[in-house]
Amino acid sequence: MNALPETSAARSATWPTVVVVIPFYNGADFIERSVRSVFAQSVPASEVIVVNDGSRPEERAALDGLAARYPFRILDKENGGQGSARNAGVAASTADCICFLDQDDFYLPNHIETLVSSIPPDDRLFGFVYADLYEADGDGNIVRTGVVKEHAQHPKRNILDLLRHDMFVLPSAALVSREAFEAVGGFDSQFMGFEDDDLFLRIFRKGYSNHFVDKAVTVWCIHTASTSFGIRMVRSRFKYFKKLTQMFPDEHQRGRYWFRECLVPRFQPYFVNHAIESIKNDDQYRAEMSAILAEYAAMVLANPYVGRKKKLRLRLTVFLLEHSSPALVRFIGALTRMPGIRALRRLYA
Template sequence: MNPTNVPANSSPPGEPTAWPNVVVIIPFYNGADFIERSVKSVFEQSVPAHEVIVVNDGSRPEERAALDGLAARYPFRILDKENGGQGSARNAGVAASTSEYICFLDQDDFYLPNHIETLVSSIPADDRLFGYIYADLYEADGDGNVIRTGVIKDHAQHPKRSIFDLLRYDMFVLPSATLVSRKAFDAVGGFDSQFMGYEDDDLFLRIFRKGYSNHFVDKAVTVWCIHTASTSFGIRMVRSRFKYFKKLVQMFPDEHQRGRYYLREYLMPRFQLFFVNEAIEAIKKDDQYRGEMTAVLDDYAAIVFANPYVGRKKKLRLWITLFLLRRSTPGMVRFIGALTKLPGIRSLRKVYKS
């Protein structure tokens, strides 16, 4: 522990340096299989949280009952609300808390023992526009078995220094490995509750644009558990990704005079492959959401076709992809997918993946 690094305003003048108040907020939705592991990790911290709030986001009654039994053993507060997604649940938790700093924890993740201590002690004492600080994490399966001991440096630049990088790439700033200033959180209005996926990227991008700082600690503080029931999978993520794409298109119109073409240079390279591949997979598997996923691709294409700064070749490739998919059966898509893997068919592969 290094209390000399704790922010200078964390205790009154003349008194010994103290750790600032931190709240941990855990959104809970039908997560009885995981929640005890998460809660236990919070109460095993080397520096305790001042507040711990579990926000029940409209879980089934039998799942909600698991929280009561857990609360008898751990002193956390339960906040009940109608289902609205993780962003909405996190906002409700923040609104019900008073702490200066905010930590989030997804119900299926868990903290390493020095999570709070590491993040709080790394806040620069002279940063008057402190926004958030984040760290690396372990990747694990749903049972918590570790797969990798470092994740985020393989995927993006850290800390965040350019809006162009925030638009071109997924941010890989995970709420479960982040400590946020309440001042910055309130300044941008918290999470955008329309999203059930990408709400974290949206929040941290808005904090960046507001002029608040961000800092990165090259050390794992959280275990990030990935499994097919997590919010990274499913139709909700598809819907939310497209909503986020549309929000970014509106937030960042092209600036021809400054030579900044946000759709062409940043948003298309980031999102197009997702939309195309999700439609392809839905057709291939004859998924129940096939119509919705192909409609998302159609709507995406309409935005691209209407943009005067996207080149003809890019538009043509996308048009050919749409033409083929609209006429494809599951068997045809599987055949085309296999065909494009053969040596020497690079042009067809290029069309298929554009």
């Protein structure tokens, strides 16, 4: 066990070991910045593992050059997405606590120290501690200095809030106890997006604690090549929606209508808008986005607790989108931005 810095020693008698796991997939343009930030920590990690998730050979070769300058371990695996890469990294480590870092993000210098020193010393069911982030562009230029606290509620206390909204617990700004991570089986590898919401929801449901630090510890770099964008995120959102409907069936006897009151308000705007954008652009995913919306609509129409008006409106929306040309959808989109007739947009949202 390493000694805490003097400023933190009074807050905790022991220093848990910490592993940093970085999933890597064709990210040679960013990985050095991420790795450098890990080795510049005010309190060092006990282990650092970069998981190569089936990158191209030339991208994988970049890791060897980087490992010659920084003492991290490389773990190779077939491509399976961030969740499976993180699981592999955790399985190959032994530390008490786990920090994650996406390849295109980077830590602020006190990331580990801030999170570990925020673990309550008497918390026998410690699950995770998480903090805020700076938002930046792909080059690391800061856009804003607070992201997490502007969304959702912190820390996590109510399952209604966790289901109604994205959780905004980002792995790159969190520290998770190994006990809690292993108790829920780690990340669900079927997801390539929303695997973080799913993990922290399950840890919460298992009875482990969570703690929020109102301070940025990570720089979150958002750009069009990041995993926050793309078709895989859209597909994962629908998979996650379906998983939640199975995890939280309506409880009529207790007056808890999870589907109607939490899941429909949260997810429906996304599914409708994905279909609208694909039709408007007439892109290669048009049929898939329309199929997702149709499957979603069938689930809503089959639910006995969703009101008739909402069902009718959704049925009309699906019908209109199925029978509209890209030009018509673009025309209606432009038309409904005009004052006085914005209400027409509700047919498409």
